[in-house]
Each structure stands twice: as C-alpha cells, then as structure tokens.
Amino acid sequence: MTKIEDLNKKVDELCTEAKEIMDIITKKDTTFLDLMYSYQKWYTESMYVIKQVIPDRLPEFKAQYESPKNIHKAEALNVLTYSINDYFRNINVTKNGEQMFNPKEVVLSKFLIQATILTSAREGLKSSLFDIQGMLQAEIHDNEISKARELYKNDYLRSAGVICGVVLEGHLNNICTLKQIKMKKRTPTLADYNDALKNENIIDLTNWRWIQRLGDIRNLCAHKKEREPTKDEVQELIDGVDKAIKIIY
Numbered sequence: 001m002t003k004i005e006d007l008n009k010k011v012d013e014l015c016t017e018a019k020e021i022m023d024i025i026t027k028k029d030t031t032f033l034d035l036m037y038s039y040q041k042w043y044t045e046s047m048y049v050i051k052q053v054i055p056d057r058l059p060e061f062k063a064q065y066e067s068p069k070n071i072h073k074a075e076a077l078n079v080l081t082y083s084i085n086d087y088f089r090n091i092n093v094t095k096n097g098e099q100m101f102n103p104k105e106v107v108l109s110k111f112l113i114q115a116t117i118l119t120s121a122r123e124g125l126k127s128s129l130f131d132i133q134g135m136l137q138a139e140i141h142d143n144e145i146s147k148a149r150e151l152y153k154n155d156y157l158r159s160a161g162v163i164c165g166v167v168l169e170g171h172l173n174n175i176c177t178l179k180q181i182k183m184k185k186r187t188p189t190l191a192d193y194n195d196a197l198k199n200e201n202i203i204d205l206t207n208w209r210w211i212q213r214l215g216d217i218r219n220l221c222a223h224k225k226e227r228e229p230t231k232d233e234v235q236e237l238i239d240g241v242d243k244a245i246k247i248i249y
Contacts, residue, residue, distance in 0.1 A: 011122045018115040029115040053121040064110035157234045161221025171245045214240045
C-alpha cells in the first residue's frame with residue numbers, strides 16, 4: 001500500500017470515528033471521561049493527517065482543542081474561548097454561582113468544526129490541489145531511512161549515516177523550495193538550508209541546534225578523516241532524521 005492509499009484509508013476511518021464521537025457527545029448522560037479516550041486518539045491521528053494534506057488548516061483545527069495562550073483563569077473563559085481541553089479538565093464557567101453556558105454544547109460546536117476540517121482533508125486527497133509530489137517524496141524518504149536501518153544493523157555505520165544525511169538535506173531543500181526561500185549559494189549545504197529556515201522563522205532555535213547536531217554526525221559519517229562515528233551516534237542520526245521529516249515542514 002502506498003503512502004497516499006494509506007492516508008486515504010486513515011481519513012475514511014477517522015471520519016467514521018468522528019460520527020461515533022458525535023454520538024457520544026450528544027448522549028445526555030455522557031461525562032468527559034466517557035469522551036476523553038475516544039476523542040484524544042482521534043485528535044492525535046487527525047492532526048497528523050491534516051498536517052500532511054492541508055497544513056494551512058492545522059492551526060484552526062488545534063484552536064478548537066486549546067484555549068488561547070493568554071487565557072489562564074476560568075473567569076476569563078467564555079463561549080468563544082472555552083476549549084475542548086477545558087471540558088476534559090472539568091472546568092465550568094460560572095457567575096454568581098450560575099453556569100454561564102453548557103460546556104457540552106460548546107464542545108459539540110468545536111468538534112463539528114474539527115470534523116468539517118477533516119472532511120476537507122478527504123476532499124483534498126481527491127483533488128488536484130493535493131501535493132502528490134510531496135507525498136511521493138515523503139515515501140521515498142521513508143524507504144531510504146529503512147535502507148539506512150538495514151545498513152546500521154549490518155554495521156555499515158558510515159553508509160547508513162550518509163544516506164540519512166542525504167534524506168535530511170533533501171527534505172530541508174524541499175521546504176526551502178516550497179517556501180520560496182532564495183539561497184545565496186549555487187550549491188547549498190545542509191547547514192545553509194538549516195540557517196535559511198531559521199532566518200525565515202520556519203524553525204526555532206531549538207530545532208536549528210538539533211539539526212546542527214544531526215549534521216555534525218552526518219559529517220562524521222561522510223568524512224573519513226574524522227574519527228569513526230559510534231553506533232549510538234548513528235542511531236541518533238537515523239531516529240532524528242526520521243522524526244525531522246515528519247515534524248519539520
């Protein structure tokens with residue numbers, strides 16, 4: 001099964017689960033504990049799908065679950081700022097001892113928004129707007145990382161590290177291309193892409209330093225004049241690149 005087919009199947013499953021969660025929310029005797037497990041699993045998996053297919057809608061999707069960062073006290077919450085996570089924390093908003101609104105009704109309205117966004121992801125997969133090239137590239141990267149793991153198991157540490165370095169550099173190059181970031185050098189290096197993404201605020205300082213670290217290990221693998229990379233370092237590089245291509249975009 002290709003990555004695109006796998007995503008299609010996952011979106012269909014999540015849309016079915018959304019209907020089941022809707023039934024749980026609308027039951028009169030439902031408590032937040034009844035809803036929590038089913039919803040949290042659905043939310044996590046749906047976020048991954050939305051990030052892959054329609055990343056521009058991800059902030060809106062997450063905003064239904066999380067209250068604005070400047071909202072800390074229950075007194076500051078209202079129908080607009082109350083979140084699904086507030087419901088799971090059993091927060092009730094009252095004034096003079098009276099409940100200001102029904103939390104379940106707010107949860108239902110916000111969940112409907114999330115379910116609609118997920119439906120948009122399903123439509124996006126079917127439309128020409130979906131970045132097929134990007135998905136194919138991700139599948140190629142996954143295959144390359146699998147090859148690197150096999151080489152690692154057979155103690156071909158340098159080769160495994162070099163493959164991961166190529167994957168990471170290619171991924172950062174793709175991001176720079178998509179974001180229309182112009183590179184100063186004709187043949188940029190991994191470090192150049194990393195710096196460019198930080199300068200454009202695509203990645204933060206923590207991730208910039210992390211990619212630097214992965215680049216240093218890659219260099220150990222690529223240049224025989226340096227010391228031999230350790231198994232722990234190459235394992236860190238493989239796992240790090242596998243994670244980076246999924247969370248940095």
